[in-house]
Amino acid sequence: MELLIALGDIYDATRLIPVTSVHISGASYKTIGDAGLKFLSEICKGCHTKAKSTVNPIGMDRERYEEMKVTEEFVSKQKEIIDHYKSLGVLDSWTCTPYLIGNRPGLGEDIAWAESSAVVFANSVLGARTNREGGPSALASSITGLTPDYGLHREDNRKGNALFELDFELEEKDFASLGSFAGEICGTRTPYFRNLSASEDNLKTLSAALASSGSVSMFHVEGLTPEWKLGYEEDCEKVTVERKDLEEIANSWNTNDSPNLIAFGCPHCSTAELKRIADMLRDGWKGPELWVCTSREACRKAPDSVQEIDKQGKVLCDTCVIVSSVEDFSETVATNSGKASTYLPSLCKQKTMFDDMETLIRRFQ
Ligand code: F3S
Numbered sequence: 001m002e003l004l005i006a007l008g009d010i011y012d013a014t015r016l017i018p019v020t021s022v023h024i025s026g027a028s029y030k031t032i033g034d035a036g037l038k039f040l041s042e043i044c045k046g047c048h049t050k051a052k053s054t055v056n057p058i059g060m061d062r063e064r065y066e067e068m069k070v071t072e073e074f075v076s077k078q079k080e081i082i083d084h085y086k087s088l089g090v091l092d093s094w095t096c097t098p099y100l101i102g103n104r105p106g107l108g109e110d111i112a113w114a115e116s117s118a119v120v121f122a123n124s125v126l127g128a129r130t131n132r133e134g135g136p137s138a139l140a141s142s143i144t145g146l147t148p149d150y151g152l153h154r155e156d157n158r159k160g161n162a163l164f165e166l167d168f169e170l171e172e173k174d175f176a177s178l179g180s181f182a183g184e185i186c187g188t189r190t191p192y193f194r195n196l197s198a199s200e201d202n203l204k205t206l207s208a209a210l211a212s213s214g215s216v217s218m219f220h221v222e223g224l225t226p227e228w229k230l231g232y233e234e235d236c237e238k239v240t241v242e243r244k245d246l247e248e249i250a251n252s253w254n255t256n257d258s259p260n261l262i263a264f265g266c267p268h269c270s271t272a273e274l275k276r277i278a279d280m281l282r283d284g285w286k287g288p289e290l291w292v293c294t295s296r297e298a299c300r301k302a303p304d305s306v307q308e309i310d311k312q313g314k315v316l317c318d319t320c321v322i323v324s325s326v327e328d329f330s331e332t333v334a335t336n337s338g339k340a341s342t343y344l345p346s347l348c349k350q351k352t353m354f355d356d357m358e359t360l361i362r363r364f365q
Helices: 002-010 029-044 072-088 116-126 137-145 174-186 200-213 243-252 271-281 295-299 304-313 338-348 355-365
Strands: 015-017 021-024 052-055 146-148 160-166 191-194 231-239 261-269 290-294 315-316 332-335 352-354
Touching: 002 015, 002 137, 002 146, 021 137, 029 072, 029 137, 052 315, 116 200, 137 146, 160 174, 174 200, 174 231, 174 243, 174 338, 200 261, 200 338, 261 271, 261 338, 271 290, 271 295, 271 304, 271 355, 290 304, 295 304, 295 315, 304 315, 332 338, 338 352
Parallel strands: 021 052, 160 191, 160 231, 261 290, 261 332, 290 315, 332 352
Antiparallel strands: 015 146
16 A cells, blocks of 8 residues: 555555556566565565456466476476465466456456556557556555556546558558557657557557557557547647558567577467467478467467467467576577567567568468
8 A cells, every 4th residue: 555655646646546457567587586576475475456456477387387498496486476476366367468368347447457568458459547557566456456546547648649640551560560660759658540450469469569669558549449539639749650660660670580489479369369370380380499378268268279289389378488588598589579579689688580470480381
């Protein structure tokens, strides 16, 4: 409660409001280390969640960690972290796409979510209301069921304030590049996209890329997302997006063309994505190690796809390439994700190869 009140004071909130849903980040031993583990052990003791709470990926698949080349010490510390979250009563989730496994708040619901890609998706695609929480503040909201009332909880702050107009149709891989392009320009502002058609999986990709190149928490797509009619500030920056802008970004993510790992599922794959990958892999696979990261719940819903992918590569649950110890055995990762392309060099010391899912799979068949 002290943490939330301090946060409210910083942002001039006048009250705390109840939340119906929480998503917590900071669960991989790789990212939180011993300091995070100590913090969790102290804060979780004797506490229980008051709001429906899910939690982000950890550093390993809980069932297949032996295939992930993690050390014994890592496994043991990671298990301690899992136990702390479980004692708190968070749902057995370990995914960055809580909205695909039943933690899917609706329009106008006040929530407290960490994990920047999920924050952007929740605000923009679901119309729920959350600030970009950090792991500790989301944890505090889980325990108290409250969050300070400021920022994106207030409708006045949910208008677009940078307009992006497109005059060409996007291909699948462009959603990652567009997110990175707009995120870099926007910083903390809210982009409003015009002339954009997209599937929910496209918007998942866009959300993650917007949140990783900038500090975007929300976007609107004219005619598509639930609050687009809030519009944009008349005097805001206006940008015409050209194909070459997106190509430049995609090229910058191609620093090596011989990957030793191909990783899909950043953010975690939906069941539709699992099915697409499985269908393509039926034509065989001659490529390097293949990781497809997703939630355990998505696996339960798509057992045939999982079985097919596992013949050629690994479906890994509970984890992802960024929060695992990939740097211990890999130098170059190929991915279709803008967020992974941004973080692999800085957080995992990797070179990257970037393209859409189909191009990457066909190239190695
Ligand atoms: Fe999710 Fe890991 Fe990417 S947490 S958004 S798959 S970096």
